[in-house]
Amino acid sequence: MSVLSGLAGALADGSIQLVDLTTPLSSETPVLSLPDPFANTVGLSLSPVSHYDQVGPAWAWNDVSVGEHAGTHLDAPVHWISGKDGKSVDEIEPSRLVGPLVVIDKTTEAEQNPDFLLEPEDLEAWEREHGAFPANCWVIYRTGWSCRGGSTADFINADGAGPHTPGVSARGAKWLAEHDSISGFGVETVGIDAGQAGTFDPVFPAHEYLLGADKYGLTSLRNVEKLPVVGAMITVAPLPIVGGTGSPARVYALVERS
Template identity: 50%
Template sequence: MHRPSTTSAPVADLLSALASGAVDVVDMTAPLSSATPVLPLPDGMAPIPRFQLEELARYDERGETSYQNGIHTGEHVGTHFDAPCHWVTGVEHGDVSQVPPARLVAPVAVIDRTEQVAADPDHLLTVEDLEEWQAEHGPLPRGWLFYRTGWASRSHDQDLFLNADEQGPHTPGLTAECARWLAEETRVLGLGVETVGTDAGQAFTFEPAFPVHHHLLGAGKYGLTQLQQMSQLPTTGAAVIVAPLPIVGGSGSPARVVALVPRTNGAVL
């Protein structure tokens, strides 16, 4: 098998930028523990189990030199990846183990609506918002769209994060038409959000219900949730690496998500 004797120029350039600090690696992943917020699902949908560790050995009679645990979790807990088969509309597009690796490393565009969400937690992103974004920044990439809302600041507290009352959760998301447009009219691979799920808190009342799941997963695209440090990303020009477990038959997986962010004058953009 032929192996190149030297690192190819594009990879060498990236390694040089990482080594010099010209590119920063930003961890966008929420810590995963039994305290990680979990979305309560409507009646008729099976509940999502919380993350739990089961201690198997801790330098004791069960293994004097080792510490190890079993893990018990739902696929859709914490910072996690939604595969197309998570929704009935996306069954034919495969499970998380079938996602092409090339789609797990991609450019990212960021749309910021933190001010609007601070004024209205039920704020919904519209087609017009994204058309205005494109008029200023160019077409959405064949990569990820990250929807910055500031909601990650609530992730330390289940009640603040879910923001629920007798009407259900109140968290930002997309209109049903925006979800359809993003799925059918753009090249994006998927949507990343800071909230507990890719849909708005009140999306169970939309038509169709949970339209981001319905349209994006139905189009063979993906979802990422509970992202952190979105403020560290520029509007364009960064890339993300998404690393879900390749669970055979899995509808999703907890994921480690890191962004490669260029520096300007020694500061992350």
């Protein structure tokens, strides 16, 4: 039996489960909002072209308007100034978009402190327990934040000081960027940086370090609690927008049932 035949059989009999990590994209999906004087992106809107009517009696279709960075989306290197000479989303090799998953679970810490930050010590502790990060892996940061996705206010969690959401420290982001085995970093929050990352040095270090090192970001993930800490695979499917700084993406995990 070939490897692909074995995979098809395992999917058919349920011994490998597909877990959808994507937030459904609608006009209600939370989108990152920057303070003045910065410009903001848009979310999703649909404009009907026809709907089984005189201008399209047997078909329905819509025109779509959506920001590159709306909902579950991929950040390409050119999204950030540190990666401005790097790849746009259409230039990312497909082989970088399929790989092993590792899950760093800090749900308890994020419940106690919405500004909790992932540090190098947390990543090193994970490696001591589970082994070195595998080649071409995606690090998924589990915080339980997706449970807030039904409310934009709860999901963004802002006050007068700005958003309060968990993320990675500047030291942690640099650690991730310097590890060649890592292809991407995924989060449950609206962006790959912490809510207060505008006050860090450098500002927005996950963007600064990761995108500048030809690594990719994934945001607004769901169902992360269904993933094992190690052993699953990820598939990331952004639109290959020519020159795009990112794209909404459908993201799946392949999880082997024990």
